[in-house]
Amino acid sequence: MTGGRLGRFGETAMWILVALRGGPRNVVRLLDDVRVLDGRVGPGTLYGAVARLERLDLIEPTTNGNGRAAYRLTEQGAAAPVAAAQGGVPS
């Protein structure tokens, strides 16, 4: 899928997509969720992956009830984790 364009952020990007399958997440919760899935993620890496996923139109910004910045999957992004599971972890 998009692994080639995600570079070293591929694994983190995949975990973001997996985390967002549970619904929109504000960035704090998104970081917490991704850390549960892959404990080493730092904020710089998280946003490196977020920026790439947004550019690839796999996620999009939204706001949660508190007006905090949040992200949700696009239609394309909703299918991406399945494709990743079928094709392996993006590199």
Next chain:
Amino acid sequence: MSRLVRFYPRAWRDRYEDEFLALLEARPPTTRDMLDVVWGAVDAHLHPQGDVAPQPWTHRIPGLFALIAGAMWSAVVLAFVFWHESAWTWVILIPLSLLLMFLSLPGDYMAAHGRQIAIAVGVVGLCIVVANLPYSLPTVVAGIAGYLIALGGLLTLAAIRAEIGSSRRWALLVLAVVVPAVVGFPIAVGLGDISDETWLLAVLLPYGFAWVFVGLRLAIRGSATLVDPPLNPTEPEVRAA
């Protein structure tokens, strides 16, 4: 935390700064996280996302020239401090680093500011002539003063090109050139009383380090994304009128 975010490119900050700061406030970063943020900033410069087109590798050349120039300059100074007279063979690196300093000013900048560049080259040439006149205090003073002005001017142009904020730019210039010059000037003309090593370390080494810093900044940012502060801020309005 906001200091860490300043490492990111402007386009990135415009898009993500607020939410990123909110994240750092909610989850205070560890030392490892801080390194991760800095590394993320380097990546954001090298691989800009969003509407910013990626830069060709050639845009890193001016920064690399500045970086190499600063490293060579610093190496010569340190060689003299540690190996004294036997380091004279290293002196060839000084004119080479000066050449690289000129070349680190990108071509479009040279074209737009050819007059200033020509003046700087002229000052350096004049200093070489003056420095080779028969010894006298006025020629030594004039020669050294001219060198300092030319070297300071080159560094300032590079700092402007590297988009170092105005306060930092001037702080850098003062720290790297003016203060050491004021300290070292009496020593250079024989009025001071400290060792040669101190003179070299106090005056010349900060200058080399400043070029390394500017070179790193310029290499990371690349020349294509730089916006020079206009030398004549009213020029656009004049043109528009």
